Amino acid sequence: MLWFVAIGKQPAASPLAVNPSNASVRSGQAHQVADLAVPQPAPAELQRQRNAKFDYLKKTVRDPYDQVGKRNPKWDAEARAALDDAVLHWCHSHEHVYEDSLWSHAKNAIDAGCDDPMILYLFARFHPGPFQQNFADGIQRFERAADAMIASKYPVARRAIALIKVASHASHPSHNPSDKAKKDALARAERAIDLLPGAARIRGAAAQHDAFSLYLEIIGTYENCGQSKAGFDRMAGKLDKDPECRVFYLLVKGAFYINYAWEARGRGWAKDVTPAGWEGMRQRLAVAAVALEEAWRLDPNNALVATQMLSVELGQNQGRERFDLWFRRAMLADGDNFDACAKKLYCLLPQWHGSREEALAFGQQCLATGNWKGQLPQILVQAHLQLTGDSTWTAAERAVYFRQPEVWRDCQSVWGGCLKQHPDSVVMQNHYLLWALECGQDAEVDRMLKLLKGNVSPRVLSSPAIAKLQERSKQLQIK
Helix, strand or coil, X not given: CCCCCCCCCCCXXXXXXXXXXXXXXXXXXXXXXCCCCCCCCCHHHHHHHHHHHHHHHHHHHHHHHHHHCCCCCCCHHHHHHHHHHHHHHHHCCCCCCCHHHHHHHHHHHHHCCCCCHHHHHHHHHCCCCHHHHCHHHHHHHHHHHHHHHHCCCCCHHHHHHHHHHHHHHHCCHHHCCCHHHHXXXXXXXXXXXXXXXXXXXXXXXXXXXXXXXXXXXXXXXXXXXXXXXXXXXXXHHHHCCCHHHHHHHHHHHXXXXXXXXXXXXXXXXXXXXXXXXXXXHHHHHHHHHXXXXXXXXXXXXXXXXXXXXXXXXXXXXXXXXXXXXXXXXXXXXXXXXXXXXXXXHHHCCCCCCCCHHHHHHHHHHXXXXXXXXXXXXXXXXXXXXXXXXXXXXXXHHHHHHHCCHHHHHHHHHXXXXXXXXXXXXXXXXXXXXXXXXXXXXXXHHHHHHHHHCCCCCCCCCCHHHHHHHHHHHHHCCCC
């Protein structure tokens, strides 16, 4: 499904984070990021980074099944296949290639009688549509799996993430949670906080990424319940005094204060921000910057820290050189750093510090890396989405934009490239089909429908798109 981001065509008033009293900022030209290169580590170093991530995930996802899991010859093969797919999924989480087979193997294991907590969790988390189709059934399935994980001997990060995933889903505003649902979610979040230091003490980039993901889910749950500062304070109380968690504490402090700065500013247009809002944002970004700079001093190869600093610089606007310095640090520390590339793209949008031309040129640079494992080429499609994503664009205008030959050329380069990496992947075939549909490429749509035999995926396509494609499949007499 298309996920247009709420930014894009230059609006009359730009939602810049910096104070619009500066004339150069009002024009959107205060911070031209001219260096569009996408740094990559040397091939040997990039492979070392990937191997370290794979080894960590195998150690914490796959291997524990044979050590503490509920094994039985009736389901062992299917369970291990699901866990192997889970490792590959989390190694390359932007691909989504392994989700269908992961879930199918987990389902087969459960159908054979498997009640292993990790398998139950994978089945619940990667179900094709547990929340969209039946929220109550989906959340109950998730709760049973999370409770089983908490009672298990699986690694601490896995148990904590299973626990907090339930809370963040159950408390999300889109589900109109009751007061009781919020109370239950906060109780789970508090239990996850108790486990957070154990996850944060584990060394290594992949382990720290897991711990940071845990933090994001916890703070998201508290935010859903209108208590984000209370949630951060509770985490800080657990982390601040633990010397083994020092860098991680500074990282989450920086990340929290970035969002807290936006809370002070408000999410509206720059022209509507009060002087107090600007000052609150300035002060809180300063707190974030101090924390993150200290974290980098203590751990000067931490990709998470460098990536968060990009958000600080976006708001502080201290100059192109400073932003590019942190971008380079983020990419060399993690050559597959999709998030850092997404943040740089955001900086290059017209309403921030760049232009349409720069945003698209940066997308082309990401494509040119050929880093398909990190999915960096997808930034080029993101550029088109974000340039057309705000409320000043009508649906008709977007339709015209995406039917331009040069836009299809870019989308085909990206999703065609992804498909070459995974030619048998139904997920990738559906992504290619999606973009052929959006770009008005009828012949390609028909070709992909025939290849898929009409098997369109709700993981990728929206309900209206699926209905349209199913009708087209009937016209083509695809069975």
